[in-house]
Amino acid sequence: MLWIDIDRDKPIPLTRQIYCEFRDKILRGEWTAGFKLPSTRKMAQELRISRNVVIEAYDQLFVEGYIESRQGSGYFVAPGIYLEQFARGTDLPQPSPGDQSEGLIDFRSGVPDLEHFPRSLWGKTVQRVCQDAPLSAFGYNRPEGRAELRDVLSRYLYRTRGVQCAPERIVMTSGATQALMLIAKVLLAPESRVLIEDPITQDIQTIFASTGARLCPVPVDACGMAMDKLSATPVNAAPSFVFVTPSHQFPLGTTLTIQRRIQLIQYARSVDCYIVEDDYDSEFRYESPPISSIQGLAPERVIYIGSFSKILSPGLRLGYLVLPEALVERYQKAKWLTDLHTSSIDQLALARFIEEGHLEKYVTRMKKLYKKRRQCLTDALRDTFGDQVAIWGEAAGLHIVAAFSHVRFTPDVVAALEAAGVRVYPVEEHTIAKGRHADKIVLGYGNVGEEKIAEGVARLEKGLALHGMHG
Ligand SMILES: Cc1ncc(COP(=O)(O)O)c(C=O)c1O
Structure with missing residues (x-):
């Protein structure tokens, strides 16, 4: 046996x-x-x-x-096959337990509405590109991306964002995230300094800090990065760059005023550093036309980052850098050594999508939807919490920040809210200097329908009441 x-x-x-x-x-x-x-x-x-x-x-x-x-x-x-400490793995990968959080209302920021993605139009565009793209598109291509897309993009950026650039100044990337990685790779070393808005996304902090560079936080107020704090921030050596999200600060949602933009350019010129302008969601402004870029005011000083994640889909992983002329070649090399180049077929599809006017029509349509969602969220918060809540930031983007006079969003409170069926994101998760924003949460509304927004706010009220913080 x-x-x-x-x-x-x-x-x-x-x-x-x-x-x-x-x-x-x-x-x-x-x-x-x-x-x-x-x-x-x-x-x-x-x-x-x-x-x-x-x-x-x-x-x-x-x-x-x-x-x-x-x-x-x-x-x-056969001889010689005993393996010490052999532990047998499971025979089959176990099926994943599925979405444990079904039914949870998730106010995650930065996610556009996924149901409205123009699947059929995008699909047809990709199909046409596959049929009639030149053979070269199916081979290895240049690191900066397809000229067809960079041509169209340079005109689109001038028209919509006031960005001044010849197509040769653009390097296509896999989303804004890769653009940030390339900036870190090219410009930062362990002894470098970066002046950076505080708060700012944890991912961006990690990308820059992973080079060993020191992050020097500059606080953000209602007018954007506090410029008086910038010149007062102790930096032993000149920073490699100042990092800003001037059109719609992430997460606080403020817009850098024109006076401060001028001060920022003057500062960068005086210490001879770059400005990195992350323009991740600026097309969506609901009560005024989009703010022009800083890049348009000082193209030689600014490294401009753009992305199609919010205006089209984060799943496409399409973003870009607009560079001062002196930096172009170094970034092309860095991109080549990272992943050679971004998918040429997707680039060509995007070029057509923009050229044929689909992108601008889609953005216009989505703006109406997001504007309504934003209104619905701010109304629900004000109706529910009255003067105990203050909404931060411009009517723009895909998220708001809500500050509660009577709540501190500690991990316990966030867990209690999750148990009540709503997931929110404390601003403190994005801060470098801790303790100044514990009363605030980021609420993303891009991918949450109006009914869910109302229900989510009701759950927020219930969750806070259970914790003795409301009602
Ligand atoms: C400020 C900011 N920059 C960059 C990104 C990265 O965007 P992506 O890599 O999807 O283009 C995000 C993502 O939400 C963001 O909030």
């Missing part, structure tokens, strides 16, 4: 089960070199399975060298 454990109900073929049982016994040292395996016929009888199944399992063990055959005597365990 060999104590082979096989189970006909398992979704694993019997051959595989026998193979694994035998292999494991050999590796664990239960069966040592020279041990004789039962004949395939006896094994098949014992397990009451077809002999072919056993033969196949033995063949596999033989091919992999676990057993050897001796003419006329059968199969024996």
Whole structure:
């Protein structure tokens, strides 16, 4: 009796089960070199399975060298196969437990409405590109991306964002995130300094800090980065760059005033550093036209980052850098050494999508939807919490910040809210200097319908009341 454990109900073929049982016994040292395996016929009888199944399992063990055959005597365990501390993994990857948080209303920021993605139009565009793109598009291409897209993009950026750039100044990237990674790679070293808005996303902090560079936080107030604090921030050496999200600060939502933009450019010129302008969601402004970029005021000083994640889909991973002329070649090299180039077919599809006017029409349509959602969220918050809540930031983007006079969003409070069915994101998670924004949460509304927004605010009220913080 060999104590082979096989189970006909398992979704694993019997051959595989026998193979694994035998292999494991050999590796664990239960069966040592020279041990004789039962004949395939006896094994098949014992397990009451077809002999072919056993033969196949033995063949596999033989091919992999676990057993050897001796003419006329059968199969024996081969020498030298005991593996110390052999632990058998699970046979099959276990199915993931599914979305544990079903029913949860998630106010995650920065996610556009996914249901409205123009699937059919985008699909048709990709199909046309596949049919008539030049052969070169299917080979290795240049790191900065396809000229067709950079041409269209330079005109689009001038029209919509006041960005001044020849197509040669653009390097296409895999989203804004890769643009940030390339900036870190090219401009930062362990002794570098970065002046950065505080708060700012945790990911951006991690990307810059991972080079060993020191982050020097500059607070943000209702007019954006506090410029008086900038010149007062102790920086031993000139910073490599100042990082800003001037059109719509993330997360606080403020817009850098024109006076401060001028001060920022003057500062960068005086210490001879760059300004990195992250323009991640600026197309969405609901009560005024989009603010022009800082890049348009000082193209030689500004590294401008853009992305199609919010205006189209984060799943496409399409973003770009607009660079001062002096930096272009270094970024092309860095991009090449990172992933050669961004998908040429997707780039060509995007070029057509913009050229044929689909992108601007889509943005206009989505702006109406987001404006309504934003209104719905701010109305619900004011109706529910009255003067205990203040809304931060401009009517722009895909999120708001709500400040509560009577709440501090500690991990316990956030967990209690999650138990009440609503997920919110404390601003403190994005701060460098801790403790100044504990009363605030970021609420993203891009991918939350109006009904869910109302229900989410109701759950927020209930959750806070249970915690003794409201009502
Ligand atoms: C301020 C900011 N910059 C950059 C990004 C990265 O965007 P992506 O890599 O999807 O283009 C985000 C994402 O939400 C963001 O909030």
